[in-house]
Amino acid sequence: PWRTCQKRGCHVLRSLSWSRRLPVPSEQLFMEMAEVMATEGWRDAGYEFVCIDDCWMAPTRDRQGRLQADPKRVPSGIRRVAQVHSKGLKLGIYSDVGNKTCAGFPGSYNHYDLDAQTFSSWGVDLLKFDGCNSDTLELLAEGYRHMSLALNKTGRSIVYSCEWPLYLRPMQQPNYTEIKQYCNHWRNFHDVYDSWSSIKTILGWTALHQDTIVKIAGPGGWNDPDMLVIGNFGLSWDQAVTQMAMWAVMAAPLFMSNDLRHISPDAKWLLQNKEVIAINQDPLGKQGYQITKDMNFELWERPLSGQAYAVAVLNQQEIGGPRNFTFSLTLLGNGLACNPACSVRQVLPASRDWGFYSWVSSLSVEVNPTGTVLLKVVAP
Numbered sequence: 332p333w334r335t336c337q338k339r340g341c342h343v344l345r346s347l348s349w350s351r352r353l354p355v356p357s358e359q360l361f362m363e364m365a366e367v368m369a370t371e372g373w374r375d376a377g378y379e380f381v382c383i384d385d386c387w388m389a390p391t392r393d394r395q396g397r398l399q400a401d402p403k404r405v406p407s408g409i410r411r412v413a414q415v416h417s418k419g420l421k422l423g424i425y426s427d428v429g430n431k432t433c434a435g436f437p438g439s440y441n442h443y444d445l446d447a448q449t450f451s452s453w454g455v456d457l458l459k460f461d462g463c464n465s466d467t468l469e470l471l472a473e474g475y476r477h478m479s480l481a482l483n484k485t486g487r488s489i490v491y492s493c494e495w496p497l498y499l500r501p502m503q504q505p506n507y508t509e510i511k512q513y514c515n516h517w518r519n520f521h522d523v524y525d526s527w528s529s530i531k532t533i534l535g536w537t538a539l540h541q542d543t544i545v546k547i548a549g550p551g552g553w554n555d556p557d558m559l560v561i562g563n564f565g566l567s568w569d570q571a572v573t574q575m576a577m578w579a580v581m582a583a584p585l586f587m588s589n590d591l592r593h594i595s596p597d598a599k600w601l602l603q604n605k606e607v608i609a610i611n612q613d614p615l616g617k618q619g620y621q622i623t624k625d626m627n628f629e630l631w632e633r634p635l636s637g638q639a640y641a642v643a644v645l646n647q648q649e650i651g652g653p654r655n656f657t658f659s660l661t662l663l664g665n666g667l668a669c670n671p672a673c674s675v676r677q678v679l680p681a682s683r684d685w686g687f688y689s690w691v692s693s694l695s696v697e698v699n700p701t702g703t704v705l706l707k708v709v710a711p
């Protein structure tokens with residue numbers, strides 16, 4: 332029963348990170364991004380964490396054995412960066428369960444308690460704990476447990492983001508019951524890239540493993556399919572819509588990895604879309620799943636609070652143009668979603684009310700190649 336963060340706030344998590352894009356993070360970049368988050372609607376849309384990823388550390392610990400920030404990249408220190416609190420934001424940081432981080436900086440092995448105390452004393456609110464450079468699966472598991480307890484002992488509410496199952500998977504089936512006892516969210520699969528093939532692979536993996544991973548997700552513990560890459564270079568508009576819609580259906584923590592200082596109005600509209608974020612953050616906290624796959628269409632649903640369902644129709648066919656997918660409403664919610672009738676609203680790619688439909692109706696949805704139509708279906 333150890334959860335580093337017991338607050339309700341843990342499951343309304345929306346976070347932000349850039350370090351994927353910029354191999355050399357700098358203090359100034361994080362401060363600039365925090366300013367944009369506070370002034371251009373991001374914080375108010377719910378994106379409240381500014382997260383630093385790998386490479387923030389100096390190559391060695393200080394004389395007391397504590398981690399220290401690299402004097403060139405973060406000259407004022409992390410405690411100073413944590414002043415994003417004054418803008419109503421929270422700070423996330425990164426470390427590793429093994430001897431070194433993935434990029435070769437000092438890892439937390441043998442220093443779990445000290446590092447947890449250091450992060451807490453700096454005012455850190457989230458820890459992403461990577462799994463590189465651990466010699467055995469036993470050490471990996473012990474390290475993830477130990478850091479969870481160490482964070483808890485600091486008394487500070489710190490969201491604990493793990494990569495435990497990702498590093499176990501090649502050799503061992505993760506015990507998700509246990510992982511959820513220790514972690515607030517966890518990565519199962521490889522890093523996301525700014526490309527459609529990466530998004531497609533993550534969705535494919537998730538559908539293939541849904542019988543194992545969907546049921547464990549819920550308030551306090553979530554599957555993390557990795558960051559949103561919307562607003563960069565690799566995705567078309569339809570593919571960006573697919574990532575936003577499907578990350579909402581998968582109840583994913585929303586971490587953006589992009590440059591908010593240079594982002595198109597379309598990408599901003601999509602990432603700040605209140606209706607999609609509300610689906611993502613639905614208080615029932617159930618993760619969605621694929622119901623059926625047919626003619627290169629995928630139909631997904633996510634049960635929502637208030638007898639509602641989010642329904643996504645994804646067109647995986649990359650040849651030709653828009654295609655129609657027609658499906659019976661009896662497919663949704665084991666036949667109960669629209670019994671005896673329901674209202675249907677399209678959320679993406681543009682919002683529009685479709686009106687009332689009876690239980691026996693069919694819906695016909697036109698979807699662009701690699702695009703998704705996201706609907707919200709509510710029983711009256």
Ligand SMILES: *[C@@H]1O[C@H](CO)[C@@H](O)[C@H](O)[C@H]1NC(C)=O
Nearest residue numbers: 429430440464465466467470
């Ligand atoms: C870290 O390195 C030491 C010394 O080589 C080794 O004993 C220990 O098992 C390593 N820790 C991990 C987590 O692999």
Ligand SMILES: *[C@@H]1O[C@H](CO)[C@@H](O)[C@H](O)[C@H]1NC(C)=O
Nearest residue numbers: 332333334335336483486487
């Ligand atoms: C530490 O864990 C206990 C037991 O689960 C919990 O009640 C408490 O809120 C946690 N403390 C923090 C700071 O997360």
Ligand SMILES: *[C@@H]1O[C@H](CO)[C@@H](O)[C@H](O)[C@H]1NC(C)=O
Nearest residue numbers: 332505506507508509510512
């Ligand atoms: C998984 O972990 C839980 C909680 O620690 C434990 O009760 C259960 O026995 C474990 N399951 C397996 C198959 O090891």
